[in-house]
Amino acid sequence: MKIGFIGLGIMGKPMVKNFLKEQNTVLVNDVNKDTELEMVKEGAQAVSITEMAQEVDYLFLSLPNGAIVKSVLYSGQESILNQPQVNVKSVIDTSSLTPNESLEISKVLEEKSVSYIDAPVSGGEPLAITGELSIMVGCNENDYEDIKKVCEPIAQSVIRVGEVGSGSVVKLANQIIVNTNIAALSEAVVLAKKFNIDLEAMYQAIKGGLAESTVMDAKFPKMIAEDYQPGGTLNINLKDLKNVTSTADTVGLTLPVSNQVKEIYKSEVAQGNGLNDHSGIIKYFENINNMKVTKC
Structure with missing residues (x-):
């Protein structure tokens, strides 16, 4: 073969x-x-x-x-x-x-x-x-x-x-889940940091509960280490989110969360960070709150 x-x-x-x-x-x-x-x-x-x-x-x-x-x-x-x-x-x-x-x-x-x-x-x-x-x-x-x-x-x-076509639909659904999770995780980390919570302790505390996820396990360490080497770039994931919303439009669906996350990704890509891993979306939340989230 x-x-x-x-x-x-x-x-x-x-x-x-x-x-x-x-x-x-x-x-x-x-x-x-x-x-x-x-x-x-x-x-x-x-x-x-x-x-x-x-x-x-x-x-x-x-x-x-x-x-x-x-x-x-x-x-x-x-x-x-x-x-x-x-x-x-x-x-x-x-x-x-x-x-x-x-x-x-x-x-x-x-x-x-x-x-x-x-x-x-x-x-x-x-x-x-x-x-x-x-x-x-x-x-x-x-x-x-x-x-x-x-x-x-x-x-x-x-x-x-x-x-044929069904695989693409399920991938779009997958990308909604992945990218909204990363955005939500970013907000959670920023909130905890503002209250001077030990971020590693927060991660371990959450890890045993309902909020534990593959996304969190993969992206949380990258966020707090500022490791934006791509596994999946912001550019590619913004493209996927655009595919989500355009596909929804063709069948008359309203997806407010996906649209909001798409705009957040679009804003970060516009800053020249499109080649960063999508865990780098945390920079958007750092910037709008005038703060940094790192281990140091």
Whole structure:
């Protein structure tokens, strides 16, 4: 089985490494040729789009947005579907798109007898590294068991949530939960700091109760250490929140909390901090309250 992978960013690189650990043949392509070379040193093969279209059975994508996904697959001059020979069986798209984008892409690929699986992931870089991502799969029921097996090296959970587009909906729901949690955690930390509470003691006290969460465990230490090295950037999460609110608008839903959190993220990105981890949203709350939250 040959696996193709396009998009070797924060999430793509560790996923490729985990496929390689399982002795898979992995062909890679990225606009950043230094990143390609890094993966070649790990055992991958850097190839052209033409070779990718001809040689791989399963093509994984990990790309920033829907426009780039479409360009890579069919709208770009050198896209996969514009190659003289296309042997790709399934495109497994781990990018975070809107449901409408996923459906549009699926229809185009279906005309070329290529299955499109919307398979956004959750867990960030740490779980991408350990191969323990959660994948929310939108696909034809007949494709599911095959896709589940292919994804085993990169995920601890591969759950089909419905037909194509459903994975994107569930990822949007996931991003609401994650990003509102981070914003709420930021407010809680600022409140505690204002009253000179020992933040580590606060964390340990809360940890055993209902407020304990994976988000808190992952992001609280980064907040108080001012460690904004990204697992998931503010830019990417703002994009996801925009997808949440635009998708809600298309079906007449009002999501006041998501809209408010989106505006907070937008404000922090406007300060030039878009490449920070989204735990860095605490800087917004520090700034509006004219205070600092650190261990020192």
